[in-house]
Amino acid sequence: MKEDFLHHVWQHKKFAVTQLQTTAGESIQILNSGQYLQLAGPDFFNAQIIIGNQKWAGNVEIHIKSSDWYIHNHENDSNYDSVILHVVWEYDTPIFRKDNLEIPTLELRNYVALSDLHKYQSLISQKSWISCENEIINVDGFIFKNWQERLYFERLERKSAEIMTLLAESNNDWEAVLFCLLAKNFGLNTNGPLFLKMTKSIPFSVVRKESFAVENLEALFFGQANMLVSNFQDNYTKKLLQDYTYIAQKHKIQKSVFESVSFFKHRPDNFPTIRLAQLAALYHKEHNLFSKIVSVTSITEIYTLFQIEVSKYWETHYNFDKKSVTKKKKITNSFIDLIMINTIIPVRFAYEQSLQKEYSQEIIELTTALQPEKNIVIDKFASIGIFAKNAFQSQSLLQLKNEYCDAKKCLQCAIGAFLLKN
Incomplete structure (x- = not known):
């Protein structure tokens, strides 16, 4: 009980x-x-x-x-x-x-009634992946759809709270907030926390001032991420270290003391070197990225914003001092979709909330236009007959699993309440 x-x-x-x-x-x-x-x-x-x-x-x-x-x-x-x-x-x-x-x-x-008690005990005592694994497919479609919408915006509200904390730390600079969260997204789960610390250690005013040269941004990002510490052989990497030392002294940036980035189990295109080079290229190209993001109305516009190319050095390298086959290393649409789901839409939602606006229909339309994430949780839902056709549905399923199923909050869940009622 x-x-x-x-x-x-x-x-x-x-x-x-x-x-x-x-x-x-x-x-x-x-x-x-x-x-x-x-x-x-x-x-x-x-x-x-x-x-x-x-x-x-x-x-x-x-x-x-x-x-x-x-x-x-x-x-x-x-x-x-x-x-x-x-x-x-x-x-x-x-x-x-x-x-x-x-x-x-x-x-x-x-x-x-004892029957109600037995239903409840039967639901929460199941040892399956989720308590209603065998019954969820029978939930009324109208109830399930409405609950998914509620779950999705619950997830956005949770992310919004984290964003507002970052906004306060950034002196209400939305461009700085977007920069930090994009960096975290570029680092994925492995390097995301380190990339976030790295960007928070750099005043965004410095990024603005140094964005005229992509090499300066690379030097700044790699240096603050503790990646310019080896005895380099390439002239380019030697110059990065020199430029970083000069930029850090000029802007009085305190040397970061973070853990090392990880290359382990990453495909080369996801190496932290490539992702930071792409981030540098993005901020070299786009100087008012936040302003553009809050006004876009289609996925195509986002894809266009993120059509960037890395600097010449990184076209022939995946790591310092190790030459590779030439490749442009553009940001793929699938990676941009992840950026949309995890950064752009949450930031836009938080911004609208800060203006005391109701969430816009455009947010729903943008999310439903995105492909669903591919991960263990979404695959498991599919195996029990619950399929995510777009990112709106996959995000709601992640919220359901993480905040309700794992916490056994069946009675606070519309699905659990429906099953007990019936």
Whole structure:
């Protein structure tokens, strides 16, 4: 038994609501079960309940056992002074207010159908990949579609909170925020955190000033990422080290102290050297990238923005001092799609939120125009009959798995609620 089951039961009145009584024998009539806000304090706010002949307005707190009130130290928390009804599964001790009056208690186990309890226990006790693995395919299509939209924007809101933190650190410079998040995206999962630290260590004003020469940006990025530390043989790489030393001194940039970049298990086109060279080429070409990104209306426009070519040295190298077959090393459309999903759309959403705008239909249209990600989670959903046709759907499925399925929040999930109801 978990409290979320009791929250579900109370919120949706999944019990015999007639002839309810407190543990002291007083009648209970629920006029309004309250708002389930999931904030600090009582579980349900602004409930309206008639107990005996008295109408009460206040909050409702829910526990498995009534003694949990004292285990959670609610008697010392003024937030719980307004509780008008204590709803529990098992009444094992009376609970008193600060004025020594007992708080009325409803013992739910006397009113909940055993069939509902068994359904709940069966759902959360399954040892499969997700609790509803065998039933999810039977969920009503309308409910599933609406829930996917809710999940997608939940995911964007979570990312938006992280972006707003970065915005505050960047003195409200959206171009700087985009720069940091693009770098993180260019580094993928392996080097992304290091690339983010690297970009945060460079004032974006310096990037603006040095963007007239792609070699200066390469020197700056490679130097701050601790990649210019070897005894180079190539003249170009020797010059990068010299340029980095000069640029760092000129702008008083503190030397970074990060872990080393990783080349392990990366295809050559994803080597950190190539991704940083591409990032340098991008900011050499585009000087007001954020302004352009927030105004685009199609995927084609994004592809055009990211049509860049690396500098001549990197056309014939994947690493310093090691020559390779000539290749332009352009950013592929599939990689741009990942940038769209993980950086551009979240930044655009956060920007619109900062302007107190409702999310634009363009965000949905851009996301539905993108191919779904390919990863273990999306593949597993496909194996149980849930297919993602675009990035909008794959992102919602990732949110479902990470925030609801893994946390066993079946009763806060529209899918779990539907399955229990039916």
